[in-house]
Amino acid sequence: MSTIWVYAEIHDGKLDPASLELVTKAKQLGDVEAVVLGSGATEAAATLGKYGAEIVYASDDQVYDDFIAQPHVHALAELIGDNAPDMLLFAMNYDSRDIAGRLSARLGSTLMSNVMEIESVDRAKTAIIGGSIIVDVALEGEPKILLARPKSFVAEETGGEATVVPVEAEIPEDAKKAKRVERHEEAATGPKLEDAPVVLSGGRGLQEPDNFKHLDELASAIGNAAVGATRAVVDAGWVPYAYQIGQTGKTVKPSVYLAFGISGATQHIVGMKGSKRIIAINKDEEAPIFQISDLGVVGDALKILPQLIEEVKSRKG
Amino acid sequence: MNIAVCVKHIPDPNVPPEMDGKYLKREGVQGVLDPGDEFGVEAALQIKEAQGSGEVTLVSMGPASAQEAIRRGLSMGADKGVLITDDKLKGSDALVTARVLAAAIKKAGEFDLIIAGVESTDGYTGTMPATLAEFLDLPQVTFAKTIEAGDGSVKVNRQTAEGYHVVECALPAVLTVTAGVNEPRYASFKGIMAAKKKPLENWSVADLDLSDDDVAIKQDVAEQTPAEERKAGEVITDDGTAAAKIADFLQEAKVI
Ligand SMILES: Cc1cc2nc3c(=O)[nH]c(=O)nc-3n(C[C@H](O)[C@H](O)[C@H](O)COP(=O)(O)OP(=O)(O)OC[C@H]3O[C@@H](n4cnc5c(N)ncnc54)[C@H](O)[C@@H]3O)c2cc1C
Numbered sequence: 159m160s161t162i163w164v165y166a167e168i169h170d171g172k173l174d175p176a177s178l179e180l181v182t183k184a185k186q187l188g189d190v191e192a193v194v195l196g197s198g199a200t201e202a203a204a205t206l207g208k209y210g211a212e213i214v215y216a217s218d219d220q221v222y223d224d225f226i227a228q229p230h231v232h233a234l235a236e237l238i239g240d241n242a243p244d245m246l247l248f249a250m251n252y253d254s255r256d257i258a259g260r261l262s263a264r265l266g267s268t269l270m271s272n273v274m275e276i277e278s279v280d281r282a283k284t285a286i287i288g289g290s291i292i293v294d295v296a297l298e299g300e301p302k303i304l305l306a307r308p309k310s311f312v313a314e315e316t317g318g319e320a321t322v323v324p325v326e327a328e329i330p331e332d333a334k335k336a337k338r339v340e341r342h343e344e345a346a347t348g349p350k351l352e353d354a355p356v357v358l359s360g361g362r363g364l365q366e367p368d369n370f371k372h373l374d375e376l377a378s379a380i381g382n383a384a385v386g387a388t389r390a391v392v393d394a395g396w397v398p399y400a401y402q403i404g405q406t407g408k409t410v411k412p413s414v415y416l417a418f419g420i421s422g423a424t425q426h427i428v429g430m431k432g433s434k435r436i437i438a439i440n441k442d443e444e445a446p447i448f449q450i451s452d453l454g455v456v457g458d459a460l461k462i463l464p465q466l467i468e469e470v471k472s473r474k475g
Numbered sequence: 476m477n478i479a480v481c482v483k484h485i486p487d488p489n490v491p492p493e494m495d496g497k498y499l500k501r502e503g504v505q506g507v508l509d510p511g512d513e514f515g516v517e518a519a520l521q522i523k524e525a526q527g528s529g530e531v532t533l534v535s536m537g538p539a540s541a542q543e544a545i546r547r548g549l550s551m552g553a554d555k556g557v558l559i560t561d562d563k564l565k566g567s568d569a570l571v572t573a574r575v576l577a578a579a580i581k582k583a584g585e586f587d588l589i590i591a592g593v594e595s596t597d598g599y600t601g602t603m604p605a606t607l608a609e610f611l612d613l614p615q616v617t618f619a620k621t622i623e624a625g626d627g628s629v630k631v632n633r634q635t636a637e638g639y640h641v642v643e644c645a646l647p648a649v650l651t652v653t654a655g656v657n658e659p660r661y662a663s664f665k666g667i668m669a670a671k672k673k674p675l676e677n678w679s680v681a682d683l684d685l686s687d688d689d690v691a692i693k694q695d696v697a698e699q700t701p702a703e704e705r706k707a708g709e710v711i712t713d714d715g716t717a718a719a720k721i722a723d724f725l726q727e728a729k730v731i
Pocket residue numbers: 360361362363364365387388389390391402403404405406407408418419420421422423424425426429439440441442445457458459460488595596597
């Protein structure tokens with residue numbers, strides 16, 4: 159039986175939900191163990207256990223909150239040396255990417271990014287060319303390192319209890335070079351983009367930043383909805399980066415995705431084409447987004463939005 | 476301050492990509508300097524200009540045509556370039572790419588900063604720079620939105636999922652830059668002419684003292700299949716009733 163390790167990211171004591179997705183997937187491949195480093199790790203170990211991790215290596219040391227990647231790599235390399243897992247799974251998030259990347263050099267292990275499916279300990283799939291071709295990749299050497307896109311797998315609680323093994327790595331001073339000195343995070347309101355059953359997404363076709371207020375209004379009329387955006391408008395500074403959907407942003411799979419004034423570039427589509435139903439409103443009948451929409455409306459998003467808000471309000475009574 | 480910038484030559488992203496067997500076709504197609512790397516070149520030039528001294532060296536691994544990407548960066552104002560070309564490197568994974576670039580950077584000189592893009596436009600692995608940093612035994616700060624380079628340290632606003640963190644890091648270090656960190660300059664005619672005379676070295680794997688084992692690629696495409704396509708559904712033209720039709724659809728989907 160293979161041993162699969164999941165590196166579980168933790169922020170302010172909160173476990174990254176993608177780590178539970180990875181634990182669930184790993185359970186189909188072998189015995190699952192997890193590593194969690196930073197404040198709140200020991201508490202998080204219990205949750206990882208509920209999803210199927212049998213052993214959780216944990217340390218609550220703040221050194222992992224304060225410094226980027228190097229302490230984690232130091233601790234992981236030690237643990238891996240002692241335990242020799244067959245595969246290491248990371249979620250493709252900011253910190254995990256850095257840690258996985260460094261670990262690849264430290265261990266001389268090949269690393270595969272953007273993983274969407276894992277078939278066995280030496281085979282995984284990803285999409286290339288903006289999601290149009292699926293490649294099935296054979297991996298050699300031990301341990302393999304995989305960075306999986308969040309939302310590739312569905313987390314399932316199985317019930318269980320993990321044995322917690324404290325991590326006691328001594329972090330050398332020269333691994334404490336990149337230090338977080340301030341944190342500026344915007345607390346998101348309403349349901350999270352990744353979890354909302356309805357996503358209302360805006361692109362450059364909304365003409366100006368102020369018009370995103372229509373999406374906010376529609377979101378509150380619908381209720382369980384979150385607002386997203388394309389990179390074009392994020393780069394233009396209309397909305398924060400946290401709104402971005404696509405290859406370099408979030409992956410969403412809502413029940414309904416509504417695209418307002420979005421052309422449908424492959425890099426955007428790759429982040430939303432797993433949606434159950436897609437509605438697109440675009441004034442250009444040739445817009446590529448219509449090729450993947452269940453309902454396409456050729457029209458002016460700015461005219462339709464206020465009407466739709468009224469329509470939804472009146473139907474909800 | 477001496478700065479190395481990793482620059483990648485990629486097939487023009489505005490032209491539909493072609494495959495060459497297992498890999499993206501790179502030779503005989505229109506290529507460009509990865510737009511993500513223009514931000515890296517610009518960041519290096521701005522730091523050099525602010526400090527009034529130092530050199531900017533561009534480092535790239537790729538086929539001979541990748542010279543064009545280096546020339547482009549030189550015409551923006553970088554001082555010199557190094558290109559590593561070798562048939563053995565075709566289809567390299569991020570690990571081998573990082574090992575080769577690390578060896579080339581060590582051979583090219585001493586640098587206070589090494590700058591790369593967050594992810595390449597064609598491959599978007601997004602891990603090469605972190606792997607490179609580990610090979611060089613340097614810290615790294617990825618996803619820079621702003622950079623303030625001082626004496627012996629750098630201060631970066633690092634993008635996170637919900638905002639940004641301010642990170643301070645001792646130099647030398649590896650940085651990756653996001654789109655939007657700056658506004659890359661255009662190459663002037665004078666710059667393009669000057670670039671033709673700037674030094675550009677060509678190295679192979681043998682020049683870097685790397686063994687065949689060091690550049691052995693440990694992942695391979697076993698199979699390729701077209702992704703399942705979603706089918707286009709109904710497309711209507713708004714005649715004033717589209718909002719009602721969308722609302723019907725939302726009701727059918729039971730979300731309102
Ligand atoms: C490496 C890389 C990574 C990328 N990652 C991402 C990513 O993660 N996410 C992402 O979204 N993009 C990403 N992109 C960018 C992507 O290629 C597109 O540029 C971007 O998605 C386009 O955004 P848009 O649809 O808002 O703008 P545009 O392409 O400009 O489209 C605007 C659309 O609005 C329509 N329109 C105009 N006015 C109206 C109106 N009044 N009513 C209705 N429709 C109207 C137009 O017909 C047009 O189709 C990436 C690009 C690269 C190179």
